[in-house]
Amino acid sequence: VLLQASGGGLVQAGGFVRLSCAASGFNLGDYAIGWFRQAPGKERDEVEAISCISSSGSSTSYADSVKGRFTISRDNAKNTVYLQMNSLKPENTAVDYCTAHASFGTIAIMIGGYIPKVELDQFDYWGQETLVTVSS
Numbered sequence: 001v002l003l004q005a006s007g008g009g010l011v012q013a014g015g016f017v018r019l020s021c022a023a024s025g026f027n028l029g030d031y032a033i034g035w036f037r038q039a040p041g042k043e044r045d046e047v048e049a050i051s052c053i054s055s056s057g058s059s060t061s062y063a064d065s066v067k068g069r070f071t072i073s074r075d076n077a078k079n080t081v082y083l084q085m086n087s088l089k090p091e092n093t094a095v096d097y098c099t100a101h102a103s104f105g106t107i108a109i110m111i112g113g114y115i116p117k118v119e120l121d122q123f124d125y126w127g128q129e130t131l132v133t134v135s136s
Helices: 104-108 119-124
Strands: 002-006 009-012 017-024 032-038 047-051 060-062 070-075 082-083 094-101 113-117 130-133
Touching: 002 094, 017 032, 017 094, 017 130, 032 070, 047 070, 047 104, 047 119, 060 070, 082 094, 094 104, 113 119, 119 130
Parallel strands: 009 130
Antiparallel strands: 002 017, 017 082, 032 047, 032 094, 047 060, 047 113, 070 082, 094 130
8 A cells, every 4th residue: 555746846936737646456536635845944743734635526625835835636537636736935845745634624624833743644545755856
């Protein structure tokens, strides 16, 4: 069983990347998916909840800091969720994680806030991260 984020890299400010969250060993379509980020150099070991999508894709939620620039979507036939990140800013530099939870509401109430990274263990699945670096 594996949940893996990919698609990060180095991009200039104003540019874009598309992150993917792929599942193997289970049906991603049974879960809501959340994207969390951890900016470098923070004193606290916590992550910011930036977006989530329901299992069917009918409901989404975004943090104010990314609303209008980021779009979350999913293709359950491909067992993959995407996060299109446009108009990137240097402060978007972060390690990005995707997480899976049976309840969209559980993730949605976190959006826009921070949780201790250890609390990612409460999710049904979370896994390998991808790094997005935005240069000025």
